[in-house]
Amino acid sequence: MTEKTPVLSVRNLVVEIPTRHGILRPVDNVSYDIHAGEILGVVGESGAGKSMTGNAVVGLLDRPARITSGEILLSGQHIHTLKGEALRRLRGKMMGMIFQDPLTSLNPLLTVGDQLTETIQEHLKVGQTEARNRAIAALEEVGIPAARSRIDSYPHEFSGGMRQRVVIALALCAEPDLVIADEPTTALDVSVQAQIVALLKRLCREKGVAVMLVTHDMGVIAEAADRVAVMYAGRLAELGPVREVLTAAHHPYTAGLMASTPLASQGKERLRQIPGAMPRLGNLPDGCAFHPRCDYAQDRCRANPGPTLDTCDGRAACWFPLNTKQKDEVSA
């Protein structure tokens, strides 16, 4: 069987920020693919580089952060070299974005309908009436009741959950191949969150969209993602099928993260905790960035170069991965 070309392919991506105290690397040598109809979950602590990675892909890095090496391919085409108008057009046509705060994606002065038809007409060759019909269809698709009568409302006339639906409609109306959703449900109530997650899954399945879903909620990841990428201090710590990574983590950081969730410690008086905190970018330890907090650290972990997915087993950036077959045999 021939491998299909992934919708998104990120190869050895490095993002750097020059500062007075030297160069920071919020994204350090990150590689992953997302295929059509697949949801890749991205998790990690605050500051791990999740948003930076997503923003680099869609070409929306805020200065002074910039891509200094690596490649980004969209359906096999290099896009990290595109600039200005060419990038903007491609972004609107092939990529949709959903951010945590729906208001950042919506113009408060324009009706929802105007924003949708404008986006549709910019990227698809359709007339005014057809664009409006498509806009109504897009709103219906994301579950806005009475879309035909709500289309001329302004964003502030919708509730938070409804606004996030409008953003999803906006992200999807130009029929993109890739959707980057950065904490799309974090500000929403559980009942609305469940509605939005179900919607994303359905659209991904029915339209074959590739989705990068950034969230810190392990529950959302478990229910929605096919594969999951765990980031730590700008690097990929682990990448693999969601069930395997969450139930049999190879990287000690992933294992610690899972163990520290209240669900995993059900019935116990104290939660498992990872000692310490993620290091600041300007102050990363040598070798494996996790070693000062790792129960399994050995001398090799403190030496450069540190482990990467490529130099380890492809699943976890760790010299001494957990839950691997050999290890189980040894302990058995």
Added chain:
Amino acid sequence: MSAIIKIESLTRVFDVSKPWLNRVIERLPKALLTAVSEVSFEIEENSVYALVGESGSGKSTIGKIVVGLVPPSKGKVEVEGVDLATETDASKIEAVRADIQMIFQDPYASLNPRWRVREIINEPVAAKGGDTTGLAERLLEQVGLSAKDAAKYPHEFSGGQRQRICIARALASGPKIIVCDEPTSALDVSVQAQVLNLMSDLRKDLGLTYLFISHDLTVVHHMADKIGVLYLGRLVEEAPRDRLFDAPKHPYTQMLFDAAPRMDAFGREVEPPKGEIPDAINPPTGCAFHPRCPIAVERCSKERPEMRRIGETRVACHLAE
């Protein structure tokens, strides 16, 4: 065991009308929002009572009423036997107030960036003219930081460390009760575990009682002894932790449990709940949950269900059994 806090028919109404002139010109009626409506519950000494519910259900308002930041419109808050609304002895009220402290969700916003940690922690005691020698240093060690940190500024700490500083400040006056409003919602899971463990330790070591406000059911399951579920300002169900999680009786509680994402539910396909929380200014008649309730009957839209006791559970639903 006895109740350290007794709350009876607590109600808080906010006037959210437009300015008077606009109302006259646009012929609008006064808009009143009932944030908390006839809520009654008791908290046992040295226990953790959790309030859960979605955004706008009135959790924070109840917390603020209990610590005295917001006055109630009706109802009664009794702490250690002192009725805060009717007690005339000011010294008694002051003593009770010193026994209750609050921790907020955002450890960034709640620390003054220009103050040193020592001043921040000592402030509640210093304001009352108390002795603060070595107080901040001792409390910092108690919450797992170091005495040296007293000389630093808040920006030198991570989110989890700042929440520890907030906890240290709350402990300064030697309180018996701490109202925690989403104390770990702004923190990463691994940091959340550290803070929750600290709170459990302090409860044991100092005999603290917590009113614990959260929308995260897994956190509540871990921390709480008893849980009250709020919907649109009303308590709809209350039960001991295991009772509630094993056998939720109110359809809203059941909906919350079903909708919450589960870490062990890979690729789970759920029929997501229908509809949204209604407008609190014009709540639905009868049972406020009836437009979204999958088992609602005609009676539900006409008659408001009273709180009933079924075994260890209290529930406000016509059909619960």
